[in-house]
Amino acid sequence: MELPERASIIEVGPRDGLQNERNFVETAAKIEFIKKLKKAGFQEMELTSFVSPKWVPQMKDSEEILASCLDATRNFVLTPNERGIQRLLETSCRNTAVFVGVSDTFNQKNINKTTAESLDELKPLIRDLKNKGYFVRACISTAFYCPYEGKVDEQDVLAVCEKFEEFGVDELSVADTIGMATPKEVFELFSLLKHRLRSATLLTAHFHDTRGLGLANIFSALQAGVNRFDASAGGLGGCPFAPGASGNVATEDVLHMLSSMGIQTGIQMEPLLEAVDYISRHVAKPIESRQYRLARNAGIFS
Template sequence: MFSLPNNVTLIEVGPRDGLQNEKNQIPTHIKLSFIRALQLAGIEEMEVTSFVSPKWVPQMADAADIMQQIKNKGRQIVLTPNAKGIEKAKEAHAKSMAVFVGVSDTFNQKNINRTTEESVNSLRPLILQLKQEGYFVRACISTAFHCPYEGSIELEKTLDLCRQFSDMNVDELSVADTDGMANPAMSYDLFLALREQFPKQLLTAHFHDTRKLGLTNIYAALQAGVDRFDTSAGGLGGCPFAPGATGNVATEDVLYLLQSLNIETGLNMNAICQAVEIVEPYLSRPIETAMYQQFKREGHIC
């Protein structure tokens, strides 16, 4: 068991992963205000938008406008699922790209109509070209613990997929509990194995809070040596290809956990909640995370 880290980085995924499946169309200027407020709260790494087909993901149709107007601060990551998305991201002067593949074949086929092997094979030349051109590449590994269609995922299958991306020299692996079925023992075992097998790899844990185990899974990953976590302000998010999956773990609730453990993040709790306050009126559901509700009751959090 590793000692708990002194510092942790929270990668904010609310503007992309959080809003991508939101039913209400969020105005571009509200997205930009949300992003800027998160930056003011101290966020240095953020998924800001996604270069995907507006036919399938209309919420992200303004990706080029977001990139044109966003304030350049820290690492701004854009999702680029294929060659066309990568080309559009380059045109928008993005410097950091994210690709994704599910460990589960069924999940992959329902998501992008390809098996896992076919997805990896199609991404390999794109990733190698991006790395040759000096881009930051983040590989998002979906269904790392469990698939809503296939059930439990063998740990070795997840390690094998991560190994393939590590061999492509991706800069970061973001390993996800896509449908929120992981428990702390599973979290500890997988992330300990990942840390041992890829000690030099930038490793990020991505949890959904479907069964309210997100924070306990994060604590287990901390014990396994992980010091980077994807979080979403307001707990925004979900996945249309993972029935029942709720939003990502909330940035403000994870921040409270880390603060209670005296772990530094460089983030301001009140400013995070103020960012959530900007976007909440435009959402199809209320924000009910613990720390945001306290913020609304009291106007601040000490």
């Protein structure tokens, strides 16, 4: 079995993890959560998003988050449209994430555009960002299944990824948005993408743990040659536009699995669990990740 010596974990808890939280998490708590996560060693993190607070009220304090949390590591802000990108340009953040759903129905329910319309809108915006020296990550939603259309054709996923490559993005984050993918489907899709996409494009896997297959799917992606993974501290998350989608795969569980297999990440478990314990007091959903539950049962956290 051939596995990488190192893997990167991109922490998405502060943005993707909290965006669907029904109670507003106070800005000071978000900032403290991010700072605690950074102490664990993360070099890449989604901090917040520039979206309409009407649709995602949890992100209404995004400028304040950026003002307090930017540093020399790679900090992402999700910018789903031209307005979001314009807001980004008014800050000192140099890393952005755009997204599109492979499924037309999902994309329309999310941002009121078809997939093709979104790609057309993003093309000049991405090229302008690249000309200005920004790092651009493209998040590919519903790459396996759509809550409205069912199974997604892997050739459609490839076509969207190739479009983004044509636009000049630095990274593709390919997501099992509703957590329905199986390890076999994961291996097949990522093997195809590794074979067809340029080696210079960073390829990241993003899994939700809706059916308990998040870790198995990460292992399958590793076997397909992927060594970058999105994960959310505490398994927080879910998508407001994807009915039935539960939280992301928990960062601490991913870290435990990778470390147990001898794969280095540069992340430290103890401060990561401390960050999870901290945010657990500010969210409505109980934290039930395996590593946090073990630590709590051992009396490390009350």
